[in-house]
Amino acid sequence: MRVDKARCVGCLECVCYCPVGAIKEFPQEERVFIDEEECVECGCCLRVGICEYDALWQPELSWPRIIRAEFSDPCLVHPSTSVTGRGTEETKTNDVTGRYPRGYVGIAAELGRPGTGTWMRDIERVAQAIIPLGVELVSDNPTYNLFEDPGKGKIKEDIRGEKVLSAILEFKTTVARAPQVLKALDKVAREVDTVISVDVASMLEPDGSLPAEDVAAEAGFKLRPNGKSNLGLGRPRAKILEGGKR
Ligand code: SF4
Ligand code: SF4
Structure with missing residues (x-):
């Protein structure tokens, strides 16, 4: 997941929707960023539609990062089980x-x-x-x-x-x-x-x-x-x- 820094106003509304605390606040700026080490690509922050400014966006995931989404996004069909x-x-x-x-x-x-x-x-x-x-x-x-x-x-x-x-x-x-x-x-x-x-x-x-x-x-x-x-x-x-x- 990414945050468009030109759109984010730092309202923090999205922060509580992240199950692993990967949405973090820049100390001296009114915006947030995604800690990519911690983000498991579950898609929850985007799916709930909480951002009024359309600042959250999902880049296309490739190998090996796609593994994160396959195990964390409940809406994604897992390729090895087809469910x-x-x-x-x-x-x-x-x-x-x-x-x-x-x-x-x-x-x-x-x-x-x-x-x-x-x-x-x-x-x-x-x-x-x-x-x-x-x-x-x-x-x-x-x-x-x-x-x-x-x-x-x-x-x-x-x-x-x-x-x-x-x-x-x-x-x-x-x-x-x-x-x-x-x-x-x-x-x-x-x-x-x-x-x-x-x-x-x-x-x-x-x-x-x-x-x-x-x-x-x-x-x-x-x-x-x-x-x-x-x-x-x-x-x-x-x-x-x-x-x-x-
Ligand atoms: S809800 Fe949108 S505008 Fe508010 S902090 Fe999150 S990404 Fe930024
Ligand atoms: S995709 Fe999931 S883990 Fe990543 S920032 Fe959004 S809610 Fe957090």
Whole structure:
């Protein structure tokens, strides 16, 4: 995002609409500027139409900066998923998709929130903390394409300096490994320059128990259960067979 300095009158009306505080006031001039390091190209300031002077404008974004908009602008269709947004619905709709069969736990680590954002280098750091523990990244999640080598968690060199509003690392691991993976997430969350929210999902066992609940408790996580009633969503319910096969 840019500010046309000939049009801006420094009214500051736009400042509070920026989720990462990237619209800043020039100390001795009656106008604002966009801190391009911090701006995640979410488009919010322009979309709300708050500037009466048409001073905000969006230049065309090219690689690698376009990554910022793809992960931060909720109106933009993500090229890797063909839907808007930066994640996939699969972890929270596992009863429909069956992506995480019995014996496995699906985990989503969501880096960044409005007010903080996250850097690509943070995503790399988190990925490299968990991949050696035996996790498999979900390949149709938008973050998968950020890696030069998904098996090693190495982010493509030319995007390491980009910042986005948030990004979700989604992966599966076995029930046995999951507590160790969650503990590693807890540790790395204290080392990166952002916040991490963690989702844990698993199939219900025939006796009604939920492995995700047990592994979270073992790792010292306090669960905040989120209920979601999926009524099929027009898709056939996943057929889960013994041995982890669909
Ligand atoms: S709302 Fe427009 S005129 Fe006012 S500070 Fe922002 S860019 Fe400048
Ligand atoms: S595009 Fe988004 S991040 Fe950039 S200045 Fe506007 S509101 Fe802030």
